[in-house]
Amino acid sequence: MLPTTELVLNRRIATEQVAGRAPSLAAAVVRDGEIVWWGSRGTVDGARPHRGTQYRIGSITKSIVAAAVLRLRDEGRLDLNDPLDKHVPGTSFGSGTTIAWLLSHTSGLTSESPGAWWERSQGGDWNDLSASLTPGETKHRPGRLFHYSNVGYGVLGELVARIRGAHWLDVVREEILEPLDMRHTTASPGEGGLPHATGYAVHPFADVLLPEPAHDAGAMAPAGQLWSTLDDLCSWTAFVGGRTRDVLSPETVAEMREAATVDDSAGAWTAGYGLGFQLMQARGKRLAGHTGSMPGFLACSLIDPATQTGAVTYANTTSGVAIAGLAADLIAMADDHEPPLPAEWAPSPVEPGMLELTGLWHWGPKPYHLHAMADGWFNLVPADGSGRASRFRPLGDDRWLGLDGYYAGETLTLGRVSDGTPAYLNLATFVFTRTPYDPAAPVPGGVDPEGWRA
Known part of the structure; x- marks a missing residue:
């Protein structure tokens, strides 16, 4: 030193x-x-x-x-x-x-x-x-x-x-x-x-x-x-x-x-x-x-x-x-x-099909970001930085295992529509949708048919 x-x-x-x-x-x-x-x-x-x-x-x-x-x-x-x-x-x-x-x-x-x-x-x-x-x-x-x-x-x-x-x-x-x-x-x-x-x-x-x-x-x-x-x-x-x-x-x-x-x-x-x-x-x-x-x-x-x-x-x-x-x-x-230097960033490949799952998802009205990681892993974090976050490693068959925090040990499952298009995420019964409370997704309790209102 x-x-x-x-x-x-x-x-x-x-x-x-x-x-x-x-x-x-x-x-x-x-x-x-x-x-x-x-x-x-x-x-x-x-x-x-x-x-x-x-x-x-x-x-x-x-x-x-x-x-x-x-x-x-x-x-x-x-x-x-x-x-x-x-x-x-x-x-x-x-x-x-x-x-x-x-x-x-x-x-x-x-x-x-x-x-x-x-x-x-x-x-x-x-x-x-x-x-x-x-x-x-x-x-x-x-x-x-x-x-x-x-x-x-x-x-x-x-x-x-x-x-x-x-x-x-x-x-x-x-x-x-x-x-x-x-x-x-x-x-x-x-x-x-x-x-x-x-x-x-x-x-x-x-x-x-x-x-x-x-x-x-x-x-x-x-x-x-x-x-x-x-x-x-x-x-x-x-x-x-x-x-x-x-x-x-x-x-x-x-x-x-x-x-x-x-x-x-x-x-x-x-x-x-x-x-x-x-x-x-x-x-x-x-x-x-x-x-x-x-x-x-x-x-x-x-x-x-x-x-x-x-x-x-x-x-x-x-x-x-x-x-x-x-x-x-x-x-x-x-x-x-002598603070240690952070590891250098370098691009890394992602598994096929992962990119289409990344981006914005919502747990009810709360927005989350899903990030692709190496080796088929995902990182799910609240968009505002506060709340439950976890990394997930792949289990196969559209399933991932939670590794951190509240979701450690819980399973994240991808739900698809009949043609195979990704539609929602189910995480320990919590349903994440692309838009807040998407009425087309199986949100527990259903979504009010009149939708959002002033």
């Missing part, structure tokens, strides 16, 4: 490292799938951390596990509305908890696994975890509200393992990490001789450090086990923004970014959760990704899908660094100082 932009970004991480008293801190900005800036402060083993230094990424692991679950959904191996019991029988809660609720932290399950603090203890296996989850560990009615549950992602790791017939980590490595070239993302630090940071607690009243343990979390590992590098996590950040490299379809990743639940306790929502992704509204942007924390480490990966600018931030401290705010600031600073 420009030297002036780099100065602003470097100063931001420098002030955060000092204010948060982080032994080391590293960050990067990714745009359009490429790292355009990175910087670090502090030291790891006496040297500045670099793009290949591993840090523990904590709960960002959850998003990667969620992608493995959505791959199973897209293959038809499960439905998100399936009760857990259908695939992992034998739990105290599986008959009343769906996979979608587990993904979005609305299952009602307890936040932490019963027993010792799992993040600082050697983990047990699935049988140990399942046995500890008695009926009393369901804290809320399933589906009622957002209640962050590390346990829920331990359960989802077992779900992936049951259906694939392999350890969840092997599935994630083969199906997600390797296709995204995230080959330095591992379950334990230093695999293959990779340099890695040591996790520390910083004393609240003195500038001294205490090393934190880094245990294998066992059955809880899908909630926060992985270690990664700036290079690898920038690849993941681009994935969250829609550059999916066929690991999932961009449409599925967009679905994961949809808010399944929001926190609006303080008024307008500023934080929410989708299907494995945290959502945040900050600095006028809607960001998607995830934060991560484990004893000794903080991490964050966020991206603005609208500008395709994202950021990754790491620190090897248990607390003190505003890791998500830092990532959000880096994204906003990059876009403020």
Whole structure:
């Protein structure tokens, strides 16, 4: 990036490292799938951390596990509305908890696994975890509200393992990490001789450090086990923004970014959760990704899908660094100082017969414009810019599926007269006509035979 932009970004991480008293801190900005800036402060083993230094990424692991679950959904191996019991029988809660609720932290399950603090203890296996989850560990009615549950992602790791017939980590490595070239993302630090940071607690009243343990979390590992590098996590950040490299379809990743639940306790929502992704509204942007924390480490990966600018931030401290705010600031600073250019316009072909459907249509008296798009898609927008708008993709046989807003999931059907001429559009029972309330169209309730009058 420009030297002036780099100065602003470097100063931001420098002030955060000092204010948060982080032994080391590293960050990067990714745009359009490429790292355009990175910087670090502090030291790891006496040297500045670099793009290949591993840090523990904590709960960002959850998003990667969620992608493995959505791959199973897209293959038809499960439905998100399936009760857990259908695939992992034998739990105290599986008959009343769906996979979608587990993904979005609305299952009602307890936040932490019963027993010792799992993040600082050697983990047990699935049988140990399942046995500890008695009926009393369901804290809320399933589906009622957002209640962050590390346990829920331990359960989802077992779900992936049951259906694939392999350890969840092997599935994630083969199906997600390797296709995204995230080959330095591992379950334990230093695999293959990779340099890695040591996790520390910083004393609240003195500038001294205490090393934190880094245990294998066992059955809880899908909630926060992985270690990664700036290079690898920038690849993941681009994935969250829609550059999916066929690991999932961009449409599925967009679905994961949809808010399944929001926190609006303080008024307008500023934080929410989708299907494995945290959502945040900050600095006028809607960001998607995830934060991560484990004893000794903080991490964050966020991206603005609208500008395709994202950021990754790491620190090897248990607390003190505003890791998500830092990532959000880096994204906003990059876009403020070097706003991305819009994609160039270029002509594109439209499917035969689409042009005759474009132009002015009316829902009752309200005018709409229907625009032809590539690949047989349409965009229906109110002529005055206010009201219900949606894109539609073709289903065949004069039918299109709504993708956005009020009409998401609804079907747009073209009605023709006997000679095949297009006559009206039917959208979820709303009839659109070329002129307001065309009496020749099947407008529900009919059209007054005397017509318009003063």
